[in-house]
Amino acid sequence: MVTYIVKRILLSVPLLLVISFLTFGLNHLSPLDPVEVVLHAQGVPKITEELIAETKASLGLNRPFAVRYFDWLAACLQLDFGNSYVTGKPVWSLLGPAFLNTLKLTLVSVIAIIVFSIVLGVLCALREGKALDKSVRGISFFLTSMPSYWLAALMIWYFSVKLDLLPTSGMDSAQSYILPVAVLVISYAGIYFRIVRSSMLSNLNEDYVLYARACGLPEGKITARILRNSMQVAVSVFCMAVPIILGSTVVVENVFAWPGLGTLTVNSILSRDFPMIQAYVLVLAVAFVLFNTLSDLINAALNPKLRREP
Amino acid sequence: MRKNILEVSHLRVWDEATGNVLVRDSSFQVRPGSCLSIVGESGSGKSVTCRAVMRLNKSGIRQSGDIRFDGVELGRLSEKEMRNIRGKQICMILQHGMSAFDPSRPIGVHVAETLARHYGWSKSEITAKAKSAMESVRLKDPIGVLHKYPHQLSGGMLQRIMIALALMLEPDLIIADEPTTALDTVSQFEVVEQLMALRERIGCAMLFVSHDLGVVGKLADDILVMKEGEIVERGSAEVLFSNARHAYTRELVSAKRVLHEHFTKVMGGVDLADR
Numbered sequence: 001m002v003t004y005i006v007k008r009i010l011l012s013v014p015l016l017l018v019i020s021f022l023t024f025g026l027n028h029l030s031p032l033d034p035v036e037v038v039l040h041a042q043g044v045p046k047i048t049e050e051l052i053a054e055t056k057a058s059l060g061l062n063r064p065f066a067v068r069y070f071d072w073l074a075a076c077l078q079l080d081f082g083n084s085y086v087t088g089k090p091v092w093s094l095l096g097p098a099f100l101n102t103l104k105l106t107l108v109s110v111i112a113i114i115v116f117s118i119v120l121g122v123l124c125a126l127r128e129g130k131a132l133d134k135s136v137r138g139i140s141f142f143l144t145s146m147p148s149y150w151l152a153a154l155m156i157w158y159f160s161v162k163l164d165l166l167p168t169s170g171m172d173s174a175q176s177y178i179l180p181v182a183v184l185v186i187s188y189a190g191i192y193f194r195i196v197r198s199s200m201l202s203n204l205n206e207d208y209v210l211y212a213r214a215c216g217l218p219e220g221k222i223t224a225r226i227l228r229n230s231m232q233v234a235v236s237v238f239c240m241a242v243p244i245i246l247g248s249t250v251v252v253e254n255v256f257a258w259p260g261l262g263t264l265t266v267n268s269i270l271s272r273d274f275p276m277i278q279a280y281v282l283v284l285a286v287a288f289v290l291f292n293t294l295s296d297l298i299n300a301a302l303n304p305k306l307r308r309e310p
Numbered sequence: 311m312r313k314n315i316l317e318v319s320h321l322r323v324w325d326e327a328t329g330n331v332l333v334r335d336s337s338f339q340v341r342p343g344s345c346l347s348i349v350g351e352s353g354s355g356k357s358v359t360c361r362a363v364m365r366l367n368k369s370g371i372r373q374s375g376d377i378r379f380d381g382v383e384l385g386r387l388s389e390k391e392m393r394n395i396r397g398k399q400i401c402m403i404l405q406h407g408m409s410a411f412d413p414s415r416p417i418g419v420h421v422a423e424t425l426a427r428h429y430g431w432s433k434s435e436i437t438a439k440a441k442s443a444m445e446s447v448r449l450k451d452p453i454g455v456l457h458k459y460p461h462q463l464s465g466g467m468l469q470r471i472m473i474a475l476a477l478m479l480e481p482d483l484i485i486a487d488e489p490t491t492a493l494d495t496v497s498q499f500e501v502v503e504q505l506m507a508l509r510e511r512i513g514c515a516m517l518f519v520s521h522d523l524g525v526v527g528k529l530a531d532d533i534l535v536m537k538e539g540e541i542v543e544r545g546s547a548e549v550l551f552s553n554a555r556h557a558y559t560r561e562l563v564s565a566k567r568v569l570h571e572h573f574t575k576v577m578g579g580v581d582l583a584d585r
Contacts, residue, residue: 128369205368206409207404207406207409207410208409208410208411208412208413210361210366210402210404210410211402211404211410211411211472212412212420213364213366213396214364214366214396214397214401214402214404215396215397215401215402215420215424215427215475216393216394216395216396216397216398216424216427216428217393217397217423217424217427218393218427221423225412225415228414229412229413229414302414303413303414304413304414304459304461305413305459305461
């Protein structure tokens, strides 16, 4: 198992290198000259050839591509992503706190999503075709088919305005989490619980369930076995939910004025703030690789066939 | 004469959703210590009958009729009482050893959980008993096997582990649902040998399902022939093999004879139909 873990973690290193290279290369695919972006952002009235050359030198853009890439990579490893073209401040001083806020929202949501998906998935699978199963599936279908901004607006109107129970926006207290987390849980758990349910159902018909029952084992123990064997698809989905939500909270963050990545990135993209975009893409890509590795490791712990023990 | 260990009368099994009748009006008895074999082609209702006795058919499959086990009407028992009978008094051996055990836990976990559930033995008692049972079904390195996962063992080995578990549980009735069908000839031979030894050792009755008449001839005292959910012929093994009345049975027997000759040749002259 230990060799598998080490191997799997080492395997993600070349992947991360490729990602960082592509992220850095993005700069060069853009039709815009970064120097002009910087000068525009600084409000320079007249852009002359000398000024462009001067800025280019000061930004280090006149050095060869490979040199710049490795410099940038070494700096990134220390969380130094350069300075924003627009504000001139270090990228991480802007991106870091926003990333942390989004991460908090994401992790709380993902934990709630996992709990709801498993509980609903198991209950529906055990009561397949019964009233509970049908109504949970019906209601979740109804709720997930609503766009999240609409759902968010409805919830703010009902819980914050009409009942005055919860804050409408911001992240001042634990209560601020309730509505945005609820919106995310409804949109994701409503889909993910079906994955748990269907893999539970396919496991229910397996011979090992029949044999365990034929041996007189208690149903609780059998359900636990089925759940463990059903979790493999779900684990991958749950783990990937973290980076997916990290990258797609824009709508929810906007509605609830959550000071997170969403708003920051949209602004950076609109103002062509390359260092910010680069850092954002890199952070998200790294999150994808990390959580993908994590899901492989959890699955290996669950499934002895994946471990290939000697 | 002692009363029958299992008495099934007017068993009817049907699929609630489609209305398909899987077993119609089937009645049979198993004498204590004897082996009743159900033969017939796939889909004839053999496995469904077995599961009906265990009350383990899939949800949506309904059954009616009386199933008396050791004088107790199984249909009247609560699910909890039924669980106490399953494993301890009626033990099942399945066709596919490869899928019969939880794929993500070592074999020993299932063995230990089952034994602890019915007998409340301590861990060391279980290990000791498991070791001797595994040795008696001729598994080498019994303790090592207990720590293996199902995918690390062969179908024949897993089948013998199920037999070893039955040996430890000492049930009154063993239901073996095509235990040799998925195995190669050599493993089949070993499993049949172990099943015979098992009956000798604990003196249990057996309900043995197969479509392999060579194996049936070696184990069965009585035979039921099923076709499309109905019992078309029944009788003692000797009579049935030499003097089948129903055309379907004759067909099965003659098809088997050809195979049997081949089997005898392969196994080096061990005659399976000489009971």
